[in-house]
Amino acid sequence: GDSVTQMEGPVTLSEEAFLTINCTYTATGYPSLFWYVQYPGEGLQLLLKATKADDKGSNKGFEATYRKETTSFHLEKGSVQVSDSAVYFCALREGYSTLTFGKGTMLLVSP
């Protein structure tokens, strides 16, 4: 079945550092890929998505590129802020099936 693997956290960074959160997936077909973010005490919200190979999703300075050859969708940001502290979830969805989530990666950014 489908699965998503994320790097374990927490990831701790200083403000303005470069961020990478790794995500790899297993799927039988051609899924759509998503990054969701969960701020403390809140529900998940979509951060970015990509629907086909080589697509790049971007939002709020975050980027991720759909790499079919390496089955990856790594999240990057050039300069993180304290306000980026949250839990980040990678997810995939094939056809009309439901979302499959990774276990989440906590990001802690200090001033």
Next chain:
Amino acid sequence: NAGVTQTPKFRVLKTGQSMTLLCAQDMNHEYMYWYRQDPGMGLRLIHYSVGEGTTAKGEVPDGYNVSRLKKQNFLLGLESAAPSQTSVYFCASSTGGATKTQYFGPGTRLLVL
């Protein structure tokens, strides 16, 4: 535009008690979902619905029942609560299709003693 709302926000139950969690969405979405979130486990799908009057089991359906009598509402029931059901429950909704975004509610924190 409220999006997805959940009631209640927090609840404490004793083992064996029953309760219903209510999810409501005002975006006219066909699909609705119930997830539970536990530390180190990510989000796991409990049940979902692809339209009014239809429901289906997800990854962890045991101990839960659901109903979708109205398009905008999706109820999650616990008939006899167990400590293993202590969790944070999230409802979500979406339109159909692989590329569509799921919109999440703020969550219900449930503690079963």
